[in-house]
Amino acid sequence: MSEQLSSEAVAHIARLARLEITAEESATYAGQLSAILEHVEAVRRLDTAGVPPTSHALELRNVLRADEPRPCLERDEVLSGAPRAEDGRFLVPRILGEEP
Amino acid sequence: MTPPVGGATEIAARVRAGELSAASVLDEALAAIEARDRELHCFNSLMGERARERATEIDRMVGAGQDPGSLAGVPVALKDNICTRAAPTTCSSRILEGWTPPYDATVVRRLAAAGALLVGKTNLDEFAMGSSTENSATGPTRNPWDTSRVPGGSSGGSAAAVAAGMVPVALGSDTGGSIRQPAALCGVVGVKPTYGVVSRYGLVAFASSLDQIGPFALTVADAAAVLEAIAGHDEMDSTSLERAAPRCSEVLDDGADGLRVGVVSDFLADASPDCASAVRSAAEVLAAAGAKVDDVALPELLHGLSAYYLIAPAEASSNLARYDGVRYGLRVDAPDVETMNARTRAAGFGAEVKRRVMLGTYVLSAGYYDAYYAQAQRVRTIVARAFARAYGHFDVLLAPTTPSVAFAFGAKTDDPLEMYLADLFTIPTNLAGHPAMSVPFALGEAGLPVGVQVLAPALGEREMFRAAAVVEAGAPPGVRGPVGTRSAR
Numbered sequence: 291m292s293e294q295l296s297s298e299a300v301a302h303i304a305r306l307a308r309l310e311i312t313a314e315e316s317a318t319y320a321g322q323l324s325a326i327l328e329h330v331e332a333v334r335r336l337d338t339a340g341v342p343p344t345s346h347a348l349e350l351r352n353v354l355r356a357d358e359p360r361p362c363l364e365r366d367e368v369l370s371g372a373p374r375a376e377d378g379r380f381l382v383p384r385i386l387g388e389e390p
Numbered sequence: 391m392t393p394p395v396g397g398a399t400e401i402a403a404r405v406r407a408g409e410l411s412a413a414s415v416l417d418e419a420l421a422a423i424e425a426r427d428r429e430l431h432c433f434n435s436l437m438g439e440r441a442r443e444r445a446t447e448i449d450r451m452v453g454a455g456q457d458p459g460s461l462a463g464v465p466v467a468l469k470d471n472i473c474t475r476a477a478p479t480t481c482s483s484r485i486l487e488g489w490t491p492p493y494d495a496t497v498v499r500r501l502a503a504a505g506a507l508l509v510g511k512t513n514l515d516e517f518a519m520g521s522s523t524e525n526s527a528t529g530p531t532r533n534p535w536d537t538s539r540v541p542g543g544s545s546g547g548s549a550a551a552v553a554a555g556m557v558p559v560a561l562g563s564d565t566g567g568s569i570r571q572p573a574a575l576c577g578v579v580g581v582k583p584t585y586g587v588v589s590r591y592g593l594v595a596f597a598s599s600l601d602q603i604g605p606f607a608l609t610v611a612d613a614a615a616v617l618e619a620i621a622g623h624d625e626m627d628s629t630s631l632e633r634a635a636p637r638c639s640e641v642l643d644d645g646a647d648g649l650r651v652g653v654v655s656d657f658l659a660d661a662s663p664d665c666a667s668a669v670r671s672a673a674e675v676l677a678a679a680g681a682k683v684d685d686v687a688l689p690e691l692l693h694g695l696s697a698y699y700l701i702a703p704a705e706a707s708s709n710l711a712r713y714d715g716v717r718y719g720l721r722v723d724a725p726d727v728e729t730m731n732a733r734t735r736a737a738g739f740g741a742e743v744k745r746r747v748m749l750g751t752y753v754l755s756a757g758y759y760d761a762y763y764a765q766a767q768r769v770r771t772i773v774a775r776a777f778a779r780a781y782g783h784f785d786v787l788l789a790p791t792t793p794s795v796a797f798a799f800g801a802k803t804d805d806p807l808e809m810y811l812a813d814l815f816t817i818p819t820n821l822a823g824h825p826a827m828s829v830p831f832a833l834g835e836a837g838l839p840v841g842v843q844v845l846a847p848a849l850g851e852r853e854m855f856r857a858a859a860v861v862e863a864g865a866p867p868g869v870r871g872p873v874g875t876r877s878a879r
Contacts, residue, residue: 300748307707307751308714308728309744310736322806323749326699329807333696333769334761343767344774346599346629347585347823348848353628367492373721380716385727 295320295327398464398558398612402505405463408452412445412463416507419465422556423510426875430532432551434470435478436510441465448505459505461619466501467551467560470511471518472603473592474498481594482526483516485738489719495592496627497561497603497620504619509557512547516740517710518568518596520544521812524803525742533576534875535838539796542572542812545606549576552606555872559616560606565597566698567791567816569604570828574791574841577830577870579613579858580606582816584848585823586631588617589624597705598629600698600820608871610829610862614638614855631849638855646860647680649853652784654845655685656692657815664834665790672831672842673788675864676857686784690776693769694818699810700753700766701821706743707750713738745806774822781847786857789815791828791841815843825851829861830870839869 295303297316300323304311311319369375374382404410420438427433448458468474471481473491480486494502501508515525523531523546533541534554541550545562549572552560562569564582573580581604588603595601605616621635653673658666677683715721715734722733739747753762780787793814802809819826825848828841842861846854 295752303748303752303755305732306755307747308711308731308735309739309747310729310732311744319745319748322745323752325805325807326749326810330696330700330762330766333693333700334765336693336765336769336772338765338768338772341768341771343764344770344821345767347770347774347821348631350629353625355625363492371489371492371719372717373715373719382716383723383725383727383730 294324396558397608398461399615401464401558402460402462402615405448405452406457410463412448412507413442415463416441416445416465416509419509419557422554426554426556429537429875430534430550430554431529432512432531432547432554432556433467433510434480434482434513434528434547437474437477437508440477441507441509444502444507459503460615461501462505464506464559465509465557466506467510467512467548467557468498468508469514469545469548469560469562471514471563471594472497472561473594474508474511477511479511479594480528481517482514482528483738483740483743484527484720485713485735486719491592493592496589496624498592500620506619512545512551512560514547515544516743517594517706518544518563518565519706519742519746521567521571521809522802523547524799525740527740530799533796534871534873535577536796536836537875537877539798539838540575542575542796544568546572548606549573549578549580552576552578552608553871553873554875558608559612561603561620562606563593563601563603564820565600566702566820567813569606570791570816570826570841570843571812573606573828575796575839577839577873578606578608579610579827579829580604581613581617581827582819582825583617583621583851584825586629587621587636587851589627589630591624591626595709597702598709599705600702610855610858611639611642613827614642617851636849636851638851641852641856642859644856645679646676646857649676649681649786649857650784651676651681651683651857652686652780652787653683654691654787654789655687656689657789660692660793660814661790662794662835664832665792665794665840668832668834668840668842669788669790672861672864676788676860679860686780686787688776688780690772691818692814694773694821695810695814697766697769697773698817698821700762701770703746703750704754704763705750707747707754710743710747742806770821773818777818777822777824777847785846785853786850787845789843789845791815791843795834795836795838795840819845824848825854827854827858829858829865831861831865833869
C-alpha cells in the first residue's frame with residue numbers, strides 16, 4: 291500500500307515549502323499527491339539492490355577558473371528587478387521576532 | 391493561406407546574398423504574428439524594436455560586403471524562460487510579472503551573433519511544468535492545426551509559432567519532452583540535444599540535471615543549422631561540455647546505408663494505432679534506404695516516467711525556492727519575512743507548480759529521501775543501462791514521440807497523472823542525458839500531425855540527424871507545418 295497523504299500532512303509540507311494554502315486546497319492536493327505517489331509505487335518496489343544511484347546523466351567534473359576579478363552584473367540593474375530595494379540592497383520585512 | 395516566411399537556411403542564404411533584406415523578412419514575420427496571434431496566443435511579448443535595429447544593422451553589413459552570420463535575417467522566437475536583457479522573461483508565471491533580466495542567456499547572444507532576429511518570447515506551461523501549455527498564467531496557446539486542441543507543452547508557444555509560419559525557427563527547453571512532444575503535436579521538427587551540448591546560462595532552471603535548450607524548425611536541415619549556431623562550450627555553465635558544436639549539417643545527405651536502427655517495441659504497444667504505425671512506416675523508409683532495422687525490447691524505459699516524477703519535482707522544489715518575494719518580480723507584503731514568502735508564493739505560483747514543489751519537498755524530506763528520491767536515482771541508472779545495452783547493437787533508436795495526436799483543451803487538466811503520461815516516450819532520454827528529436831512523419835486521427843522520434847546515445851547527434859533526414863525525406867507531403875489556422879475538425 292502506498293503512502294496516503296492526509297490534509298494535515300499536506301499542510302505541513304506546504305509550510306516547509308513556504309506556500310500559504312487553504313484547508314480546502316490541502317484536501318485537494320492530498321488526493322492528487324496521493325494518486326501520484328500511488329503511481330510511483332511500482333518504482334519504489336523495484337529491486338535495485340546493488341544498483342548505484344545516478345544524480346547526473348553524464349559525468350561531471352569540478353570546474354575551476356583563475357581567481358581574478360572581472361566585471362559582474364550591474365548592481366543597480368539587478369536591484370531594479372526586485373520588489374523593494376534601498377541603499378544598494380534588497381529590502382525585506384523584519385526577520386527576527388522583536389519589534390524594529 | 392500561404393505562410394509568409396520560408397525556411398531558416400533559405401532565408402539566411404538569400405539575405406547573405408543580398409537578394410532579400412532582413413528588414414523585409416522581419417516585417418513579414420511581425421505581420422504574420424499580428425494577423426494570427428490574437429487567436430493562437432503563441433507569444434507572451436514581442437521584441438520588435440530590438441529586432442528592427444538588428445535587421446537594419448544586418449542589411450547594412452550585407453551592403454558593406456560583410457557576412458552577418460549563418461542565420462542572417464532569420465526571425466527566431468524564444469521560449470519565455472530564456473533570459474533576455476531588459477525584455478520581460480515571465481516563465482508564464484505571475485511570480486515573475488514585471489521582472490526584466492539583467493543579462494542575456496548565452497543562446498541569445500549566440501543567435502544574435504549569428505545574425506538572427508529575436509522577435510519575441512513564447513508561451514509555456516508555467517516554469518515549463520506541463521504538457522499542454524494550459525498551465526500558463528497568460529492563457530493557453532492554441533494548436534494551429536485545430537484550434538480546439540492543445541499544442542503540447544511545455545514549449546507550446548514556440549512549437550505553434552513555427553507551425554503557424556510566424557517564425558521559421560524557435561528555441562524551447564526540454565526537461566522531460568517539452569521540445570519533442572509539442573513539435574510532434576504541431577507537425578514541426580524539435581530537437582533535444584545531448585545534456586551539456588547547449589549552454590543553459592540564462593535558462594530559468596526547472597530540473598537542472600535534466601534541462602536542455604534546443605531548436606524547433608520546419609525542416610531537419612534548419613534545425614541542424616540552428617543547433618550549430620547555439621551549441622558549443624560556455625564557461626558560464628559548469629555543465630557545458632568542452633567540445634565544439636556537433637557538425638550535423640554535413641551528414642544530412644549521407645543516407646542511411648549501413649545505419650543500425652532499433653525500433654523500441656515496448657513503446658509501440660502503449661501508443662495509439664496512428665502513432666505506432668507511423669514508427670513502422672518510418673522504419674520501412676530507413677530499411678529501404680539501406681539501414682539494418684530490428685526491434686529491440688527495452689521494458690526498463692517504461693519505469694522512467696515514475697522516476698522522473700520524483701526527480702524533476704525534487705530538483706524543482708529546490709530551484710524554485712529562489713522565488714520568495716525578495717529578488718524578483720512579485721511580492722505580497724506581510725509583517726514578517728516568512729509570511730511574506732508564503733503569501734508571495736501562494737499568489738504567484740499556479741496549481742501545477744505548487745503541486746510539484748510540494749511533491750518535491752515531500753520526497754526530499756527526512757524519512758522519505760531513501761524510499762523515493764534515492765530509489766528514483768537508482769532507477770535512473772537502470773534506464774541508462776537499458777539504453778547502453780541497446781546502443782551496443784544500434785546506432786539510433788526509433789520510437790513514437792507521443793502516445794497520441796494533439797488532445798482537446800481540458801481533456802487532461804483534472805487528472806495530473808493523465809497529463810504526465812503524455813511524456814512517457816520522451817522522458818527516458820532526459821534521464822540518460824541523450825539526444826533525441828521528433829520529425830513530422832504522418833497525419834493521424836482527425837488529420838492531425840504525428841511525429842516519429844529518433845534517439846541516439848550521448849553525443850550521437852550526427853547519426854541522429856542522418857537518420858532524421860532520411861525519415862523526413864520519406865514522409866508523405868502535407869504532414870508538417872506551416873499550416874494555416876484551422877478550427878475544430
